[in-house]
Amino acid sequence: MNAVQSFLAMGGYAAYVWPAYAVFFIVLIADTIAPRLRRQRLLRELRARFARQSARQPRAGNGSSPTPPAAIDGQ
Amino acid sequence: MANWIPLWLHRLSSPPTFYRFAGTLQPWAMTLALLLGAIALYGGLVLAPADYQQGDAYRIIFIHVPSAWMSMFIYAVMGVASFIALVWRIKLAEVVAMESAPIGAAFTFITLVTGSLWGKPMWGTWWTWDARLTSELVLLFLFLGVIGLYRAFEDRRQGARAAAFLAIIGIINVPIVHFSVNWWNTLHQGSTVNVFGQSKMSWDMLWPLLTMTLATKFYYAASLFRRARTDLLALEGGKDWVRQIAQDEDAR
Numbered sequence: 001m002n003a004v005q006s007f008l009a010m011g012g013y014a015a016y017v018w019p020a021y022a023v024f025f026i027v028l029i030a031d032t033i034a035p036r037l038r039r040q041r042l043l044r045e046l047r048a049r050f051a052r053q054s055a056r057q058p059r060a061g062n063g064s065s066p067t068p069p070a071a072i073d074g075q
Numbered sequence: 076m077a078n079w080i081p082l083w084l085h086r087l088s089s090p091p092t093f094y095r096f097a098g099t100l101q102p103w104a105m106t107l108a109l110l111l112g113a114i115a116l117y118g119g120l121v122l123a124p125a126d127y128q129q130g131d132a133y134r135i136i137f138i139h140v141p142s143a144w145m146s147m148f149i150y151a152v153m154g155v156a157s158f159i160a161l162v163w164r165i166k167l168a169e170v171v172a173m174e175s176a177p178i179g180a181a182f183t184f185i186t187l188v189t190g191s192l193w194g195k196p197m198w199g200t201w202w203t204w205d206a207r208l209t210s211e212l213v214l215l216f217l218f219l220g221v222i223g224l225y226r227a228f229e230d231r232r233q234g235a236r237a238a239a240f241l242a243i244i245g246i247i248n249v250p251i252v253h254f255s256v257n258w259w260n261t262l263h264q265g266s267t268v269n270v271f272g273q274s275k276m277s278w279d280m281l282w283p284l285l286t287m288t289l290a291t292k293f294y295y296a297a298s299l300f301r302r303a304r305t306d307l308l309a310l311e312g313g314k315d316w317v318r319q320i321a322q323d324e325d326a327r
Contacts, residue, residue, distance in 0.1 A: 007121070011131035016196050020189040024138040031181045031298055039305040046312060046321040 088167040090307045091316040097300035104297035111290035118283030126280075132196050136280075139189040140268070141288040142182045145295060146214055147249050149179035153221070154246035157239030166310065167303075169235040172242060173225050174302035178295055180218035186211060198262055206255040207263035214252055217245035231310065 010017040086092055119137035126133040156172035159165055190208065191201045202208065221238045228234030256265045268274045274281055311317050 010134065011125055013130060013132040013134075013196055016132055016192045017134050020135045020192040021138060023188045023192075024142070024185050027181050027185050028294065031178060032301075034177075035298070035302045035305055039301075039308070042305060042309055043321050043324055046308070046317060047325055049312070050318050050321060 088165050090166065090311050093167055094304055094307050094316075094320075097304050101297050101300040101304075104293045104300065108290050108293035108297055111286050111293065115283045115287035115290055118286065119280075123280045123283055129197060132193065133280075135189050135193040136267075137283055137287050139186060139193060140284060141291045142185040142189065143211070144288060145291045146179060146183040146186050146211070147252055148292075149175050149182060149295060150214060150218070150242075150246065150249050153179060153242050154249075157242040160239045161236060161243070166232075167307075169232065169239065170303050170306045170310070171299065172239055173221075173235050174299060174306055176218050176221045176225070176238075176242075178298050178302070180215060180222065182291070182295075183211065183215040183218055187215065203262050205261040205263050206259040207252065207261065210248060210252040210255050213248050214245075217241070217248060220245070 008014060008018075087096060115137060120134060123134070125131050153172050153175040156168045156175065160168035160172055187208075190211075194203070195201050221242050224241055225231075225234045225238035228237060255261075256263055267276050268281065268284065276284070308317050308320065
């Protein structure tokens with residue numbers, strides 16, 4: 001048995017050691033990815049909301065009085 | 076106490092400042108976590124010798140014990156942040172407490188599953204209602220309870236206050252988890268690593284364990300920063316600094 005094989009065999013405990021390490025990495029990778037997806041979704045929503053707000057606002061620069069700051073709806 | 080410390084803390088707790096601060100530190104914390112984690116894995120899986128009693132099965136310790144420590148550490152952080160949130164109503168403290176809960180739940184889950192995978196070959200059972208195992212399971216339920224209560228409210232800040240209250244009550248469980256192996260003589264082994272004395276472990280095995288512990292600490296920091304930033308954007312959704320960030324990220 002070569003070195004790699006004996007390493008993977010974990011002295012006969014491969015069926016316990018490797019699943020334990022797999023769980024460790026899978027859970028932490030999920031914990032890393034989930035907030036990233038949430039952030040992308042949130043930024044998309046925010047941009048859509050800001051776009052709607054500025055569409056409702058009259059455009060500045062057509063000779064009328066300067067636009068007041070956008071009304072913010074939110075908490 | 077020097078005057079600038081509270082002033083600095085006060086500035087840091089303002090959402091846009093913390094957003095930038097966390098954004099600067101987050102990649103460094105993640106890099107350190109990955110680097111230390113890789114070193115610890117090499118030390119633990121390759122360099123460390125097999126245990127004279129448990130053979131190679133003991134190598135689960137290098138993830139089981141750091142995860143267990145993190146589950147208690149994160150609960151303590153969540154408890155302290157909850158207290159600050161309830162007493163001083165600081166928005167950032169609410170965010171830190173509520174975003175710590177999922178990370179803590181993740182580490183508690185890892186602890187229980189890896190412990191189970193270690194228990195089967197060593198004790199002959201996946202699970203037993205031993206004091207250590209039961210109190211750690213209660214810790215998982217407390218984390219899940221905090222997450223659930225937080226999400227049960229329409230108003231997020233009201234939810235955060237209710238969940239913070241639960242988190243503070245549940246902190247009583249942390250010393251129970253820690254001392255359970257001393258108070259009750261059960262199946263789970265006693266502590267191997269002792270901060271204030273001689274550890275019952277050879278250095279070959281101890282250094283990968285301590286390195287992995289540091290790696291999980293940095294991982295927690297990185298994950299918390301990432302989560303807190305997103306949460307601050309959501310909480311401050313209508314403010315100008317958030318609008319600026321949303322537009323900047325779109326341009327990229």
